[in-house]
Amino acid sequence: MTPRNLREVVIESLVRAAGYSAVVxxxxxxxxxxxxxxxxxxxxxxxxxFGSRWYPTEGHYGLLPLIGGSLVVTLGAAAIAVPFxxxxxxxxxxxxxxxxxxxxxxxxxxxGGLPSVVLGFLGVLVLAPFMRxxxxxxxxLTAFTGSVLLAGMAIPTLVSVAEDALxxxxxxxxxxxxxxxxxxxxxxxxxxxxxxxxxVLTAVMLGIGRAIGETMTVMMVTGNAARLPTTPNSLFLPxxxxxxxxxxxxxxxxxxSTHYHVLFVIGIVLFVISFIVNLAAGAVVFxxxxxxxxxxx
Amino acid sequence: MSRQATQRLMxxxxxxxxxxxxxxxxxVVGYIFWQGAPAVSIDFLSTGPREGMRAGGIFPAxxxxxxxxxxxxxxxxxxxxAAAIYLSEYAGDNRATRLIRLxxxxxxxIPSVVYGxxxxxxxxxxxxxxxxxxAGSLTLAIMTLPxxxxxxxxxxxxxxxxxxxxxxxxxxxxxQTIRRVVLPQALPGILTGVILGLERAAGETAPILFTVAAxxxxxxxxxxxxxxxxxxxxxxxxxxxxxxxxxxxxxxxALVLLTFVLSMNVxxxxxxxxxxxxxxx
Numbered sequence: 001m002t003p004r005n006l007r008e009v010v011i012e013s014l015v016r017a018a019g020y021s022a023v024v025x026x027x028x029x030x031x032x033x034x035x036x037x038x039x040x041x042x043x044x045x046x047x048x049x050f051g052s053r054w055y056p057t058e059g060h061y062g063l064l065p066l067i068g069g070s071l072v073v074t075l076g077a078a079a080i081a082v083p084f085x086x087x088x089x090x091x092x093x094x095x096x097x098x099x100x101x102x103x104x105x106x107x108x109x110x111x112g113g114l115p116s117v118v119l120g121f122l123g124v125l126v127l128a129p130f131m132r133x134x135x136x137x138x139x140x141l142t143a144f145t146g147s148v149l150l151a152g153m154a155i156p157t158l159v160s161v162a163e164d165a166l167x168x169x170x171x172x173x174x175x176x177x178x179x180x181x182x183x184x185x186x187x188x189x190x191x192x193x194x195x196x197x198x199x200v201l202t203a204v205m206l207g208i209g210r211a212i213g214e215t216m217t218v219m220m221v222t223g224n225a226a227r228l229p230t231t232p233n234s235l236f237l238p239x240x241x242x243x244x245x246x247x248x249x250x251x252x253x254x255x256x257s258t259h260y261h262v263l264f265v266i267g268i269v270l271f272v273i274s275f276i277v278n279l280a281a282g283a284v285v286f287x288x289x290x291x292x293x294x295x296x297x
Numbered sequence: 298m299s300r301q302a303t304q305r306l307m308x309x310x311x312x313x314x315x316x317x318x319x320x321x322x323x324x325v326v327g328y329i330f331w332q333g334a335p336a337v338s339i340d341f342l343s344t345g346p347r348e349g350m351r352a353g354g355i356f357p358a359x360x361x362x363x364x365x366x367x368x369x370x371x372x373x374x375x376x377x378x379a380a381a382i383y384l385s386e387y388a389g390d391n392r393a394t395r396l397i398r399l400x401x402x403x404x405x406x407i408p409s410v411v412y413g414x415x416x417x418x419x420x421x422x423x424x425x426x427x428x429x430x431x432a433g434s435l436t437l438a439i440m441t442l443p444x445x446x447x448x449x450x451x452x453x454x455x456x457x458x459x460x461x462x463x464x465x466x467x468x469x470x471x472x473q474t475i476r477r478v479v480l481p482q483a484l485p486g487i488l489t490g491v492i493l494g495l496e497r498a499a500g501e502t503a504p505i506l507f508t509v510a511a512x513x514x515x516x517x518x519x520x521x522x523x524x525x526x527x528x529x530x531x532x533x534x535x536x537x538x539x540x541x542x543x544x545x546x547x548x549x550x551a552l553v554l555l556t557f558v559l560s561m562n563v564x565x566x567x568x569x570x571x572x573x574x575x576x577x578x
Contacts, residue, residue, distance in 0.1 A: 004470060010473045012387060018379030019388060022400040022446065029407065066577035087314035095308055096315075104319055106566060111322045113493075113562045115500030117529045118551050121536045122325060125547075126358050155318060185304035206406070213408025215503040216529075220537055243410045243503070250414070250507050255422065267414040271407060278406035282399055 030271060037268045040261030049265065054226035054240070056249070056259045063266065065226040069143070069239035072229045073218055076147025077211040078155055082204055084151070085158035089203070092159070093166040094188050112156030119149050120220030127287055133234060141223035144238045149221060150211045158207035165199020166192060202281045209277040212243075215271065219244035240268045326555065333552025336545040342553070345515040348434040350539055355550055360517055361430075361525035362499055362557065363507065368521070369441055369498040370433025374491055376438070377445030381487075381499040383447070385453040386475055407441035412440045431521040433509025437498040444494035452486025485572030492565040500558045502529040512538075528554040543555060 026138050041049075044061045051062025093105050127148065130138030169192050177187040179203075193200065223238025226245070253259045298306075308320075340354055347353035380397075388394040416436030426432040456479050464474040480487075510530040518525040532550045535542045 008470055008472050015379050015383040015387060018376050019383030019397055021376060022380060022397055022442065023403060025442070026400045026403050028419060029415045031437075032415050032423070033411070035413070036418045084314050084318045087311045088318045091311050091315035095311060104315065107319045107322050109566070110326065110559065110562060111319075113500070113558055114322075114325070115502070115529050115554060115558055117500070117502045117533050117557055118329070119325075121547065121551050122329070122417055124536060126328070152321070159318075162435055169391070183300045183304045185307050186300060190309075209406050213406070213411070215408065216408040216533060220533070243408055246410050246414065247503055248505055250417070264414060264418070265410050270411050274406045274408060274411075275403055278403050279399070280461045281406075286537075 012266065032272055033264055035270045037261060037264030040258065040265040043258045044262060051264075052228045054245070055072065055255075056262070058125075058190070059258075061258070061262045061268070063262075065228045066240060066242045066245050067265065067269070068229045068234075069226070070212060070241040072143045072234055072239055072242070073146045073222060073241055074151060074208060074211045075148035075234055076144060078162050078204075078208050080147060080151035080205055081154040081158055081211070084208060085155045085203070086162055088155070089159045089162035089166060089200075090188060090193075093163045094184075108156050108159050111152060112160075114152075116153060116214060116216040117220075119152060120217040123149050123217060123221035137236055139223060139238060141221055141238055142236050143222055143229070144235050146218045146222040146239075146241075147235070149217045150214055153214055153217065154207035154211045158203045161203035161206055162196075162200050165196040165203065168196045168199065205277055205281040209274055209281070212277070214273055215243040216245050219247050224248065242270055246270075326559070329548060329551050329555055330559050332545075333548035333550075333555075336549025337552055341549055346513065350513060350535055351541065351543060351546070355528070355531060355553060357515060357517055358526040358531040358550070358564055359553065359557075360527045361511075362528040363555075364430055364518065364525060365433055365437060365505065365527055366495050366499045368430055369437040370491070370495055372434060372438035373441045373445055373494065373498075377491075377494070378449050378487060379444070380446045381449035381453055382475060382480075385450045386471070395418055401443045401446055401453060404439070405447075407440075409440065409501055410506075412436055412504040413507050415439075421508055427522060428507070428509055428511075428524050429522045430509055430518055430525055433505045433525075433527075435520075436504045436508045437501065441494040441498045442500070443489050444497060448490025448493065449483070449487045452483040452490065455486060456482045489565045489569045492561050492568070496558050496561040496565070499561065500529055500554065502533055505530060519571070528557065 011245060015190045021083065040061075048061060049063050052064045052066050053060040086106065088104070092101055092108075096104065123145060124141075128142075128145050130140065131137065131142065131145050131148075132140030173191050173195055174187050177191040178184075182190065218241045222244065224240045224244055225238040227234075227237070229235075229237075229239055246266055246281040249259070250263050253263065342354060342359065343356050344354040345357050346355065383539075384394070384397065388397070413436065416432055420426045420432035420435050421428055426435075434567050460482060462479050464478045465471075469477070505527055509524060509527070511524040511526050512534060514524060514526050528550065532547070534553055535550060536547050
C-alpha cells in the first residue's frame with residue numbers, strides 16, 4: 001500500500017470512529033445510569049417506588065409526586081408554548097415582511113441562548129412575586145410560574161423546527177391554492193400547515209422534550225414541595241419535579257446509599273422519557289414519504 | 298364572516314401572539330443590563346468574593362467558566378467535526394448510519410441533569426477524576442457534541458458537489474479533497490455551530506453541579522484535576538443558597554454571564570451573515 005493510500009485508510013477509520021462515538025456515548029450514558037441506579041430497584045421495592053410519598057430521610061421513596069410534578073409543569077408549559085410558538089413560526093415564515101423577520105429570528109435565537117439559571121434567577125426575583133400578587137396566592141413559587149418560564153425555554157426549539165417545516169413546503173402548493181381562489185389565510189390554514197404537519201409535530205415534541213428535562217429554572221421557581229398533584233389547582237401550588245429533585249439532593253447524599261441509587265433511578269426514568277420523545281420525533285423525520293407526497297413534491 | 302374578515306382577524310391574532318412571544322425577550326435582557334450595570338466594575342471582574350460572597354467580585358467564577366468552555370471545546374470540536382465529516386462524506390445510507398443519527402438525536406434530547414448524573418458515575422467516580430475541570434469538561438463536551446455535529450454536517454453538505462468533482466478530477470484523493478476544498482468552504486458554517494455549541498456549554502448549570510462546580514473557592518484552580526467556581530453555578534448559589542445576598546451582586550453576576558453568552562451568540566450570527574454575503578456559490 002502506498003503511503004498516500006495508507007493515510008486515506010487511517011483517516012477514514014478515525015473519522016468513522018468519531019461518527020460511531022455518538023452511539024457509544026448513548027450506550028455509556030445508559031450503562032452508567034443502570035450501574036448506579038439498578039441497586040435502587042433492589043433496595044426499594046417496585047410498589048414502594050410507585051408510592052405517593054417522597055421523604056427520603058424517613059425511607060419513603062415514592063416517585064409519583066415527582067413524576068406528577070414534572071407532568072403538571074410540562075403540560076402547563078406546553079399549553080403556553082405550543083400556541084405562542086406556532087403562531088410565532090407562522091408569523092415569521094408566512095406573514096411577516098422581510099424586515100420583521102430579520103428582527104424576530106435573532107431575538108428567538110437569543111431566547112434559546114439564555115442560560116436557564118438566568119431565567120430562574122429572574123423568576124425568583126421578578127416573576128414569582130408578580131404572580132403572587134397577580135393571582136393572589138400565598139406564594140409565587142408555583143408550578144405555573146415554572147410553566148411560564150419553561151414555555152420560554154421550549155419556544156425557541158419549537159419555533160425554529162416548525163419554521164423549517166413551513167419553509168420546506170414547496171412553493172407550488174401555495175401558488176396552486178391561491179390560483180384556486182383561496183385567500184392567504186386559507187392557504188396557510190388549509191394547505192401549508194397540513195403539508196408541514198409532520199415537521200410541526202416534531203417541533204411540538206422536541207419543545208416538550210426540552211421542557212421535561214429542564215432543571216435549574218424549575219428548581220428555582222416551583223417551590224420544590226413533593227406533593228402528589230391531584231386536583232387542577234395544583235398548577236397554582238408549589239410542586240417538585242424529577243429534574244429538580246436530582247439537582248437539589250445529589251449533592252447531599254452519601255455515594256452508594258439507597259437515596260443515591262434512587263436518584264439514579266429518577267435519572268433512568270428521565271432518560272427513558274427523553275428517549276421515547278426523541279424516538280417519536282425521529283420516527284416522524286425518518287418516515288418514508290407517502291406516494292402521494294413524493295409525486296406532488 | 299367573509300373570508301377577508303377571517304383573514305384579517307387571524308393575521309391580527311397571530312401577529313399579536315408573535316409580538317407577545319418576543320417582547321419579553323427584550324424586556325429580560327434589558328432589565329438585567331439596567332439592574333446589573335451599576336454593579337459591574339473593574340474590581341468586580343478582577344477580584345474574588347469576600348465576606349461569605351456578600352462582597353467583592355466574581356473573578357474565580359469568570360476564569361472557571363472560561364476554562365470549562367475551553368476544555369469543552371478542546372474535546373468536542375475535533376470529535377464533532379470528525380463525526381460530521383464521516384456522516385456527510387463517508388457514511389452510506391444504511392442501517393448503521395441511521396443508528397448514528399438516532400444516537401445524535403437522542404444525545405441532543407437527554408436532559409442536562411442526566412448528563413450530570415452520567416458524568417458523576419463515569420468520570421468522577423468510575424474513572425476517579427474526582428470533581429474536577431476534566432470531569433466537567435468531558436461531561437459538557439458530550440452534551441455539546443450533537444449541536445456541533447448537526448451544524449457542521451449541514452455546513453459541509455452545503456458545499457456544492459461540483460467542488461469535490463473538480464478536486465478529484467485534478468488527482469486529489471478523497472481526504473485531500475475534504476481537507477483542502479470542502480472544509481475551507483464549510484469553515485464559517487462549522488464555526489457558527491461550534492460557537493453555538495460552546496455557548497450552550499458555558500451557560501449550563503445542571504451538568505456541572507456534581508462534576509466540577511465549587512460552592513466557594515476564592516483561589517484559582519491549579520490543574521485539570523482541581524474544582525472550580527463557574528458563573529452559572531455561582532449565580533444559582535448567590536440567588537438561592539446565600540441569605541442576605543446584596544441584590545446588586547446578583548444582578549451584576551447575571552449580567553456578566555448573560556454578556557458572555559450573548560456575545561458568543563452575536564459573534565456566531567455575525568460570522569454566518571458575513572460569510573454568507575461573501576460566498577460565491
